[in-house]
Amino acid sequence: MLEKGKISSAQMAFMLFAAVVGTVILSIPAISGTYAKNDVWISPIWASFAGLIAIMTAYKLQSFYPKLTIIQYAARILGPFPGKLLGLAYLLFYIVMNGHGVRIYADFIVGTTLPRTPLIILVATMILLCTLAVRGGIEGIGRAAQIIVPGYMIAFIALILLILPNCNAEHLFPILEHGLTPSLQGSIPPQGWFAEFFLISFLLPFLSDKKKAKKWSWVALITTTLTLVVTNLVILCLFGRNISSYTYPLLTATRYISLADFFENVESVITAIWVIGNFVKFSVVHYALVLGTAQWLNLSDYRPVAWPIGILTIIISFWSMPSQMALSHYTTFVFPFYSLLFQTLIPALLLLIAYIRMRDSKGDHSS
Amino acid sequence: MRNLHRLLGQSKKPYFRSVQQPSRAATTSPLSNDQQTNVETLRKIYSNSVDVVFRSFLIGGKTQATLIYIEGLSDTEEINTNLLRPLMEEFEEGLSLRQLFEKKVNISKIDALSTYEDCVEALSVGKPVLFHEGDSSGYALGLNRWDKRAIEEPEAEAGIRGPREGFTETISVSTAQLRRIIKSPALKIEPVKIGSYTQTQVLISYVEGIVDKNILEEVRTRLSRIEIDGVLESSYVEEMIEDNPFSPFPQVKTTERPDTACNAILEGRVAILTEGTPFVLIVPTTLFSLLQSQEDYYQRFLISTLIRWLRYTFVTLSMLLPSLYVAILTFHLEMVPTSLLITMSASRESVPFPALVEALLMEVTFEVLREAGVRLPKQVGAAVSIVGALVIGQAAVQAGIVSAPMVIVVAITGIASFMVPRYNIGIAFRILRFPVMFLAGALGLLGIMLGLIAILIHLCNLRSFGIPYLSPIAPFRSADLKDVAMRAPWWMMNTRPHQTEEEFNQYRQAPAQKPGPDRNK
Numbered sequence: 001m002l003e004k005g006k007i008s009s010a011q012m013a014f015m016l017f018a019a020v021v022g023t024v025i026l027s028i029p030a031i032s033g034t035y036a037k038n039d040v041w042i043s044p045i046w047a048s049f050a051g052l053i054a055i056m057t058a059y060k061l062q063s064f065y066p067k068l069t070i071i072q073y074a075a076r077i078l079g080p081f082p083g084k085l086l087g088l089a090y091l092l093f094y095i096v097m098n099g100h101g102v103r104i105y106a107d108f109i110v111g112t113t114l115p116r117t118p119l120i121i122l123v124a125t126m127i128l129l130c131t132l133a134v135r136g137g138i139e140g141i142g143r144a145a146q147i148i149v150p151g152y153m154i155a156f157i158a159l160i161l162l163i164l165p166n167c168n169a170e171h172l173f174p175i176l177e178h179g180l181t182p183s184l185q186g187s188i189p190p191q192g193w194f195a196e197f198f199l200i201s202f203l204l205p206f207l208s209d210k211k212k213a214k215k216w217s218w219v220a221l222i223t224t225t226l227t228l229v230v231t232n233l234v235i236l237c238l239f240g241r242n243i244s245s246y247t248y249p250l251l252t253a254t255r256y257i258s259l260a261d262f263f264e265n266v267e268s269v270i271t272a273i274w275v276i277g278n279f280v281k282f283s284v285v286h287y288a289l290v291l292g293t294a295q296w297l298n299l300s301d302y303r304p305v306a307w308p309i310g311i312l313t314i315i316i317s318f319w320s321m322p323s324q325m326a327l328s329h330y331t332t333f334v335f336p337f338y339s340l341l342f343q344t345l346i347p348a349l350l351l352l353i354a355y356i357r358m359r360d361s362k363g364d365h366s367s
Numbered sequence: 368m369r370n371l372h373r374l375l376g377q378s379k380k381p382y383f384r385s386v387q388q389p390s391r392a393a394t395t396s397p398l399s400n401d402q403q404t405n406v407e408t409l410r411k412i413y414s415n416s417v418d419v420v421f422r423s424f425l426i427g428g429k430t431q432a433t434l435i436y437i438e439g440l441s442d443t444e445e446i447n448t449n450l451l452r453p454l455m456e457e458f459e460e461g462l463s464l465r466q467l468f469e470k471k472v473n474i475s476k477i478d479a480l481s482t483y484e485d486c487v488e489a490l491s492v493g494k495p496v497l498f499h500e501g502d503s504s505g506y507a508l509g510l511n512r513w514d515k516r517a518i519e520e521p522e523a524e525a526g527i528r529g530p531r532e533g534f535t536e537t538i539s540v541s542t543a544q545l546r547r548i549i550k551s552p553a554l555k556i557e558p559v560k561i562g563s564y565t566q567t568q569v570l571i572s573y574v575e576g577i578v579d580k581n582i583l584e585e586v587r588t589r590l591s592r593i594e595i596d597g598v599l600e601s602s603y604v605e606e607m608i609e610d611n612p613f614s615p616f617p618q619v620k621t622t623e624r625p626d627t628a629c630n631a632i633l634e635g636r637v638a639i640l641t642e643g644t645p646f647v648l649i650v651p652t653t654l655f656s657l658l659q660s661q662e663d664y665y666q667r668f669l670i671s672t673l674i675r676w677l678r679y680t681f682v683t684l685s686m687l688l689p690s691l692y693v694a695i696l697t698f699h700l701e702m703v704p705t706s707l708l709i710t711m712s713a714s715r716e717s718v719p720f721p722a723l724v725e726a727l728l729m730e731v732t733f734e735v736l737r738e739a740g741v742r743l744p745k746q747v748g749a750a751v752s753i754v755g756a757l758v759i760g761q762a763a764v765q766a767g768i769v770s771a772p773m774v775i776v777v778a779i780t781g782i783a784s785f786m787v788p789r790y791n792i793g794i795a796f797r798i799l800r801f802p803v804m805f806l807a808g809a810l811g812l813l814g815i816m817l818g819l820i821a822i823l824i825h826l827c828n829l830r831s832f833g834i835p836y837l838s839p840i841a842p843f844r845s846a847d848l849k850d851v852a853m854r855a856p857w858w859m860m861n862t863r864p865h866q867t868e869e870e871f872n873q874y875r876q877a878p879a880q881k882p883g884p885d886r887n888k
Contacts, residue, residue: 008842109813113698117810125810129820136828143827143841144820265701272816279820 002294002302003138006208009216011142014149015284016197016220020051021227022281023101024193025156026108026248026274028228029235031332033243036186039176040236040243043183044228047190050344051221054198057347059214064354067205070347071292077354086346087296091289093342095309097196098285099316100330102126105278106317107324112251113271123317126282131310133283134290135303138206141287145280155273156227159254160234166256167237190228192336195343197221202288286310397482398505402498405505406433409486409496419490426454426467432499435486440493442512449473450495450508468506476509491566515540521623521645523790528665533623534645538568541640541647544625545572549632553577556640559590561604565597568642569604577635577863577872582651582832586637601641601648608650610830615798617791618831620649620657627661634864635871651832655840655851658682660788663854671854678786685783686796689726690807690815692776696722698811717767723808725769729777730800737781834867858882 007015024031032043065073070090075083106122114122133141176183200217207213235249238256246252254270257263290309294302321327398405406421413419422434432454436446453471468477478494480486481504486496493511518540521533534541542556557571571586589608598604605619606612622628623645628638631649639648658678663671695702696711703711718725736755740748763769780800787793799822806814829836839847847864849855858880865871 010843011841113813114810121810122813125817129817129824132821133824133827136824139835140824140828143835143837144823146841146843147823147827147837262704264704265699268699268702268812272812275813275816276820 002291002299003206005137005139005142005206007138007142007203007206009207009209009212011146012200012203012207012213013216013220013223014145015142015203015280016200016217017224017227018145018149018152018277018280019199019284020193020196020224020281022278023104024190025227025231025277026250027331028190028193029232029243029249030246031189031244032186032232033236033241033249034186034332036183037177038171038173038236038241039183040186041172041229041232042176043186044190044225044232046184046187047194047228048221048225049194050191050340051194051197051224053344053348054195055200055217055221057344057351058198058201058204059217060351061347061354062201062204064358069205069288069292069295070201070350071295073354074350077350077357084296087292090342091292091296093338094285094289094292095313095316096320097335097339098282098289099313099320100327100335101278101285102282102313103317103321103327104331105275105282107327108248109271109275111324112248113268119318120314123314126279127286127310127314129279130283130286131306133279134287134306138203138287141280141283144283148276148280152273152277153223153227155270159250159257159270160230162257162259163234163238163253167234169237171237171240172233189332189336192339194224195339196285198343198347199284199288201347202291203284286313289313398480398486398503400503402431402433402500402502405483405486405498406435408483409435412483412487413490424451424455426499428455430500432497434495434497435490436495436510437490437493440511440513441495442510445474445510445512446495446508450497450510474508474510478507478509480505480507488566518544524622524624524627524661524788526660526662526665529662530624530626532625534625534628534640534647536643536645538570538640538642541625541645542570542572545629545632545638545640548625548629549574554632557587559587561590561593562595562598565599567598569598570640571637572632572640573637574632574635577633578637579635579865579867579871581867582834583637585832586639586650590639598641598643600644601639601646604639604641605648610832614825614829615795616654616826616829616836617657617789617795618650618652618829618836620652620789621646621791622649622661623647624661630661630664631656633875651834653831653834653838654792654826654836657789657792658787659850662788664857668854668856675854678788681783681786682793682796685780685786685793686800686803687815687819688776688780688783689730689800690803690818691812692773693722693726693804694807694811694815697808711770711772714772715770718770718773719768721808722773723804725773726776726804727801729763729769729773730780730804733777733781734797839864 028044029040033040036043061070061073065076068076071087074086074090077083078086102123103119105126106119109122110117110119133144197217197220204210204213231250235243235253238253239246239249243249251267251270254267255265257266286306286309290306291302293299293305293309297305299305321330399408406423410421418438420434420436420438422436424432424434426432434446434451450472453473454467457471468474478489480489480496485507486505489496489507493513494507495510497506497508515537516535518532518535520531524533532544534544545556546554551574553575555571555573555575559569559571561567561569569590571583571590573583586608590604593604593607595603595607601621605617605621609618611618620631622631628647628649632638636649636651639650641648659675663675666674696715700708720728732755736751740751740755743751760774764771764774784793784797787796799818803815803818806818808814810817826837827835827841835842838844839851844865846862849860850864857876861876861878862873863871863875865873
């Protein structure tokens with residue numbers, strides 16, 4: 001096997017939480033709010049079903065092909081050539097996804113705290129760190145996630161508690177004014193992110209305690225949903241139904257924080273914490289990508305491809321997104337469908353084919 | 368295990384220059400029957416060595432014998448009264464030398480030697496060697512005695528409460544100190560010789576039944592791999608057995624206190640004692656065990672817990688405080704409350720440097736003063752600190768070269784770095800302060816975060832003898848938190864700390880020993 005390290009189920013849950021919540025938490029109220037208005041807090045609940053499907057599919061496929069990742073079992077299910085082709089498609093999907101994510105991060109930093117820093121510096125330093133983490137193996141990423149994510153959560157809870165006094169629950173009403181449609185519409189972009197739970201298929205083969213895996217992935221899913229629901233709820237109560245006019249509502253919300261007239265203007269602190277969460281997200285995706293590439297090319301070690309793929313990710317983060325407009329358009333209208341296609345629909349089809357094949361081969365044996 | 372080849376440090380290149388042993392060919396051969404030949408050969412081996420004494424005499428006025436010893440390593444008075452006198456004067460007819468030793472010579476330890484190598488070894492540790500005519504073996508006499516330092520209070524690890532004795536350079540004294548604390552025969556002390564010229568005695572000590580067998584085996588193999596001219600301090604050994612030699616973080620804990628060493632041994636770690644130095648190595652080591660002080664266990668647990676929290680906070684501060692100052696003053700002025708900002712701006716008004724340069728200037732000066740203070744004799748050291756305090760504290764601020772807040776930051780950082788009970792981990796954090804400062808100057812808080820992430824990645828991948836450096840936090844082991852997140856009272860420390868997946872001797876004491884007036888009911 002390429003990866004000799006092992007992670008615990010809890011570490012996996014932390015990695016998944018960061019991978020999904022990582023980037024979106026700052027902008028989700030605005031993106032969902034465009035459609036959902038004051039039902040914005042319901043959207044993540046709908047969206048979580050995409051995560052549920054992704055996790056279930058990954059599990060089922062894993063039970064058919066234990067110790068393999070999707071890059072490997074695609075070839076088993078579809079045959080060598082179509083399987084490899086699908087594997088390549090997955091790699092391209094993940095590299096674009098990571099490039100896109102890193103670009104969102106860099107744009108955010110330039111837009112809010114460091115206006116005169118070139119984008120390339122931010123993108124390159126982040127990818128450099130991710131590559132270092134990936135070269136350390138899954139154990140290193142798992143441990144880093146185990147330290148970072150609890151801190152991230154504590155900071156999040158503290159932030160919510162500090163914003164809470166400024167909230168007004170009246171903004172919640174009327175609930176479901178126009179039926180379910182707005183909240184369902186608003187759930188489509190988050191569905192794209194929830195589908196990222198499919199990254200679990202790259203982590204499941206390396207668990208040291210497989211029995212607890214199910215429990216911990218539900219914990220991750222529920223925590224993620226809860227985090228996003230709370231975020232949307234608090235932002236809605238703070239700003240009212242016109243959240244979509246803010247690009248980063250959660251960041252704007254931190255300006256309301258004032259503690260003892262001393263602890264004020266903490267956006268930079270929130271940004272720094274957000275960055276560290278993002279690091280976990282990018283490392284997990286980068287790891288999946290690097291491991292997948294090595295498996296796709298039948299290499300004996302994945303570490304040598306970590307740098308080249310890091311550099312490719314940097315390039316793709318600029319190529320695919322010429323401007324912030326294009327970036328925002330991609331985030332809202334392209335990525336959700338792209339992500340759902342690759343992380344729920346195709347795996348589900350794979351599962352179906354695998355199931356049929358399995359049944360047929362069993363039938364052959366009995367006849 | 369991941370990176371095993373790196374862990375074991377196997378190099379692909381075979382090394383072509385074999386280590387030259389001093390006149391090895393001559394030493395390994397067995398002793399000859401003729402005592403004259405033996406003495407001549409030893410004379411050749413020890414040619415040009417004025418300190419080796421060859422004393423020939425007649426046992427009972429008849430049998431030719433030669434006594435060889437190294438001046439200063441053997442007790443000449445004892446040789447005169449307890450060896451030479453009985454042999455030369457109280458000789459009885461018809462007794463062999465062996466019988467003579469049994470009847471007349473009152474020396475507690477006499478070993479027969481059969482090869483030249485044994486002779487050289489006995490001589491080098493100060494045991495006089497005796498040859499006599501008609502006997503093919505030599506005799507090493509336990510009369511070694513050399514001047515050694517008395518047991519003193521360890522200077523580098525002072526404490527308020529707890530034993531006051533420290534290890535000394537003499538390894539037999541050190542082992543005795545360990546043995547005096549752990550009296551069980553389960554305490555094992557295994558010898559290894561390292562250094563082809565110094566022939567330094569290195570001892571692996573552990574408690575059988577508690578120690579993890581894989582770790583012990585790893586220690587043995589790593590030590591046996593060392594081929595080096597000489598070991599003058601345990602740091603030679605340390606650098607040869609580390610997991611990641613390029614890490615700024617020490618992967619071996621050093622101590623000069625027997626109680627610290629015994630505490631580690633009782634936790635299932637391995638102590639490596641080196642001849643000629645009071646510093647004992649303890650492996651495996653984690654970051655948190657380096658941040659613990661032995662005295663934490665001697666003070667009341669509530670106080671120790673608070674002190675540990677303070678220590679963790681200030682260790683982080685010693686790494687981050689100057690960077691935070693630079694980042695906030697350069698990029699995030701809005702974070703500073705207005706009144707404080709006005710004060711700070713007023714004091715920075717006349718300062719000609721940007722915050723980063725100011726911080727670097729002061730931090731480097733502080734490091735220089737500290738280092739100068741350590742190396743200087745005590746009398747001059749006071750002068751350095753006066754000059755340092757005046758230069759840094761008064762003159763620089765009055766001249767408007769640095770601002771007063773910067774001085775405060777440097778002072779707090781300096782004090783914070785002394786909160787760490789161990790020099791080698793404190794200096795790791797102090798060194799990392801500088802790259803983080805540059806990052807803070809370039810990218811503000813984001814830069815600090817990126818720096819922290821880089822350090823975290825390194826720490827997450829670092830191991831000490833296969834044990835993850837950040838355990839028990841990552842990988843998480845809730846049972847071991849009682850001695851990391853706090854200092855639990857002894858009646859709660861029921862399980863031993865352990866980091867590997869192996870089965871181990873889990874319980875160190877009986878459960879439910881919480882004391883109280885109702886306990887005997």
